[in-house]
Amino acid sequence: MPRPSVIRAALAGLLTLGVATGPALGAAGAPATRGPAEEPDPLVVHLDTITPVLPRTGDVEITGTVTNVSDETFTRVNLHAFSSQQPILDSPNLNESAGVDPGVYVGPRVTVPGTFDTVDELAPGETASFYDSVPVELLGTSGQAGVYWIGVHALGDGSVPRDDIAEGRARTFIPQEPTGDRTQEASVILPVRSRVWYDADGRVAGLDRWARRLAEGGSLDGVLDMAESAGSTPYSWLVDPAVLHAVAKLTVGNPARSIAPDPSVEGQQPSPTETPTDGVDETPTLETITPAAPEPTEDLSEEDARLIAAADAWLTRFQAIVGSDTVLTLPYGDLDVAAAARNDATRLDQAVDRSAEVMLDLGLTSQPAVSPISDRLSEEAIAATPPGTVILLGDSAFDLPPTSPDSVVRLLGHEVVVTSTGAEAGGPGPTAATDPLALRQRLLSEAALRLENRDTAPLVVTLPTVWNGEDAASFFTDLDQPWLDLVPVSDVAGRSAVDVPASSLNYTEDDQAAELDPTNFSAATRATTAATLLEQVLTLQTMVETSVEDQALVLLSEQHRARPGLARAATDRLDDVLREDLASVRIEGPPAVTLSGDSGPLGATLVNELDQPVTVRVRVSTDGEMNLTGGDGVRELGPLARSVVRFEASTSEVGVHNVRLSVTSVDGVALGSTAQVPIRAARVSALIWVVMAVGALVLFGMVGYRLPGQIRQRRAELAAAEAADEQPEPAEDAPPGEDHADHRDPGDPPVPGEPATSRAADLEDAATDRA
Numbered sequence: 001m002p003r004p005s006v007i008r009a010a011l012a013g014l015l016t017l018g019v020a021t022g023p024a025l026g027a028a029g030a031p032a033t034r035g036p037a038e039e040p041d042p043l044v045v046h047l048d049t050i051t052p053v054l055p056r057t058g059d060v061e062i063t064g065t066v067t068n069v070s071d072e073t074f075t076r077v078n079l080h081a082f083s084s085q086q087p088i089l090d091s092p093n094l095n096e097s098a099g100v101d102p103g104v105y106v107g108p109r110v111t112v113p114g115t116f117d118t119v120d121e122l123a124p125g126e127t128a129s130f131y132d133s134v135p136v137e138l139l140g141t142s143g144q145a146g147v148y149w150i151g152v153h154a155l156g157d158g159s160v161p162r163d164d165i166a167e168g169r170a171r172t173f174i175p176q177e178p179t180g181d182r183t184q185e186a187s188v189i190l191p192v193r194s195r196v197w198y199d200a201d202g203r204v205a206g207l208d209r210w211a212r213r214l215a216e217g218g219s220l221d222g223v224l225d226m227a228e229s230a231g232s233t234p235y236s237w238l239v240d241p242a243v244l245h246a247v248a249k250l251t252v253g254n255p256a257r258s259i260a261p262d263p264s265v266e267g268q269q270p271s272p273t274e275t276p277t278d279g280v281d282e283t284p285t286l287e288t289i290t291p292a293a294p295e296p297t298e299d300l301s302e303e304d305a306r307l308i309a310a311a312d313a314w315l316t317r318f319q320a321i322v323g324s325d326t327v328l329t330l331p332y333g334d335l336d337v338a339a340a341a342r343n344d345a346t347r348l349d350q351a352v353d354r355s356a357e358v359m360l361d362l363g364l365t366s367q368p369a370v371s372p373i374s375d376r377l378s379e380e381a382i383a384a385t386p387p388g389t390v391i392l393l394g395d396s397a398f399d400l401p402p403t404s405p406d407s408v409v410r411l412l413g414h415e416v417v418v419t420s421t422g423a424e425a426g427g428p429g430p431t432a433a434t435d436p437l438a439l440r441q442r443l444l445s446e447a448a449l450r451l452e453n454r455d456t457a458p459l460v461v462t463l464p465t466v467w468n469g470e471d472a473a474s475f476f477t478d479l480d481q482p483w484l485d486l487v488p489v490s491d492v493a494g495r496s497a498v499d500v501p502a503s504s505l506n507y508t509e510d511d512q513a514a515e516l517d518p519t520n521f522s523a524a525t526r527a528t529t530a531a532t533l534l535e536q537v538l539t540l541q542t543m544v545e546t547s548v549e550d551q552a553l554v555l556l557s558e559q560h561r562a563r564p565g566l567a568r569a570a571t572d573r574l575d576d577v578l579r580e581d582l583a584s585v586r587i588e589g590p591p592a593v594t595l596s597g598d599s600g601p602l603g604a605t606l607v608n609e610l611d612q613p614v615t616v617r618v619r620v621s622t623d624g625e626m627n628l629t630g631g632d633g634v635r636e637l638g639p640l641a642r643s644v645v646r647f648e649a650s651t652s653e654v655g656v657h658n659v660r661l662s663v664t665s666v667d668g669v670a671l672g673s674t675a676q677v678p679i680r681a682a683r684v685s686a687l688i689w690v691v692m693a694v695g696a697l698v699l700f701g702m703v704g705y706r707l708p709g710q711i712r713q714r715r716a717e718l719a720a721a722e723a724a725d726e727q728p729e730p731a732e733d734a735p736p737g738e739d740h741a742d743h744r745d746p747g748d749p750p751v752p753g754e755p756a757t758s759r760a761a762d763l764e765d766a767a768t769d770r771a
Helices: 005-016 090-097 209-212 221-231 240-251 301-324 337-343 345-361 381-385 421-425 438-452 488-493 509-511 518-537 546-554 564-583 686-724 755-770
Strands: 042-050 059-068 073-081 117-122 127-135 149-155 168-175 184-192 236-237 325-331 365-370 390-394 408-411 414-419 461-462 483-486 585-588 593-595 599-606 614-622 626-629 633-639 642-649 657-663 668-682
Touching: 005 059, 042 073, 042 149, 042 438, 059 117, 059 149, 059 168, 090 421, 090 438, 090 599, 090 633, 117 546, 149 209, 149 438, 149 633, 184 221, 184 438, 184 488, 209 221, 209 240, 209 301, 221 301, 221 509, 236 240, 240 301, 240 345, 240 546, 301 390, 301 599, 337 381, 337 509, 345 546, 381 414, 390 488, 390 518, 414 461, 421 438, 421 461, 438 461, 518 546, 518 564, 518 614, 546 564, 564 585, 564 668, 585 614, 585 657, 585 668, 593 599, 593 642, 599 614, 599 633, 599 657, 599 668, 614 626, 626 657, 633 642, 642 668
Parallel strands: 042 168, 184 236, 184 461, 184 483, 236 325, 325 365, 365 390, 390 414, 593 668
Antiparallel strands: 042 059, 059 127, 073 117, 073 149, 149 168, 408 414, 585 599, 599 642, 614 633, 614 657, 626 642, 657 668
16 A cells, blocks of 8 residues: 655654764764665665675675565566765674664765666566666765665655655665785684474474475575585584485385385394395495385485485585585584483484484595584583584673684683674674675674784684575675685684683573473483383394484484474374384283182283384283293294294192283383283192092992992893783794894793793893893
8 A cells, every 4th residue: 555645744844953873873864764664664674695795996786676565556666776974884883883773864965876786567476687886975975984875765656646755775785995915814704503303203303494495596405506606715614414304215215214224233134136126226325324115216206306306416416515625514414412401411412413324425525513503501501512512602791792812712621613693693684694795794803803802812703594585695795805814613613611610601591491291301312212122122223223313313402492292293193103013023822810729820922013023022021929930931923923932831829810021122112012811720729629529439339339220120020021912923924944032122021932032132232231
């Protein structure tokens, strides 16, 4: 929406009176900007290049772009240069000036024809380039040594007629060119540090963000552009090896964490028939920092393939740029050193060692370093830092910036390089403070003020990790000044140190409160403990423990201070996955067992649901009245295997006894799987067996006693029946010569002529058979 003309007129009147103008900002003059409370500028001006130092004679050249971010069209947009008349004379005033509101007037604009550029028309959303060349005498600077404001105002015709209020602006600092033959030393540190996330399965997370970082113009790409633009100009690297490690994982397809054997261990190399033949290019130098068996790339999407190519190109390019130079190496994951010293000091040693391993595997020379993002460090953290570590602290880490001719102080037995937090803060708004041009001009300004004030201490600056605005490739080009001598930070760190007391540290309660929570370290301990246990259970040596420790360290990064809960939740998810793997080795027992005596067998089944062999034990716990023997030795199970474990149970107490079977590591640490088996003991004594034997004897005795009497009685009954019955007639149709007696049952009437004794014998035999 157009701004009301009455507001603009009022603001113009106020600015004419020199509102909010101070000595550090330059002399008052004609109004150039709107007040601080005004709505955002409809035109956004960005400075792409500028003459880095204000010359004594000649022209100041400025290039940039102007973008219409409003919904109205502007015409006849003039881009005028402006500057302050009086210089800023010292670093404290320069730091204060950098925070001044962009709407505050700092100096008059140059309106002489031929010194400004004009864009005829600028539609909504449109961007146009501009070029201004202004003779230095027209800027109206006093020529006094120091630092001046300089910038560009955009004025155009829109729905409101043109007035003296700028529609857009951009500004920065420019130092007056120093005179004499003195030089100022400075060290520029290029950092490679970024937040790293992993999924619970060990894959690098946030692939979209990594794609943007690695793409042309991204933050990781930009820092290499800067390094390449330096040419032979000295600079230093400050690197978090966790970032390099993540990029290395992306180059091989971002494989998940694996429980497969580590092929770098002697005797665990795959046989020729087991060697992957899927075309994956395994980089030999990454053997100990990437999984042993990367996933095949055949089915990768086009997007994933582009990310792999970008990661590979970036890592190769980084290694080539670094070459044999020594890299300052942060504790792995950019560890929150202050929080680690307070909650778990072993993490610091672990992170330092892991960083050295990664850099060695990448073929890079490293020097351990600690450089907190906040520029501040507690006494405990400094004391806990391993000897030989380069410590970088900002001058804001002290109550008063320490006075040291070489920017090195000795504190709590450690040498500390003091960096310039002012120079690292960047330039003034509305341009982003971390814009490459803004940072370069702030660095030159700080160096010029030190030189002018005869402060011989080298200016040490750690640049930001995220670049906003234009490509950073020209950063070092304009740092090539005859009065500025760039040196590696290792040269500065090796110089003599000035002793300062620990009491000079400015580490407040607010700083301590900003540290990662103790609960984050507790969660990390749970996860790494589970990983150690899983490593012990797996029969062959793997990279599980190392992989999980890496994930735990990146989740203890200082970069998670803003949202520690997210890091803690990610650590808990990691722990859950590891516990699930441990629970995959389980034991199955019967629902219940009954013993028929004092003792008896008990069987259970060990199950390995992992695709790798494991070595475990089965631990037995009882209520104290039941004893189990056997089955408690070391058991080895193959992948996806089952094995029966046999026990002998014994007790002297009748009743139900509860037995608990647990799967443990060889050292007796429980994995999580258990089986509860109730055992009923029904005790049977020797007296019962005697009673049962006597009963059997009595039974058989009675049978032997009564059987003869029954036989005699039957005989008598048969004899009486024979006497009463008549003799039957012979069968008329019997075949000639057939003996009819041979076809009678023993109980049939006797055949005439048959001997009585023979018949009686048959009856006796029949009675015996019945008995």
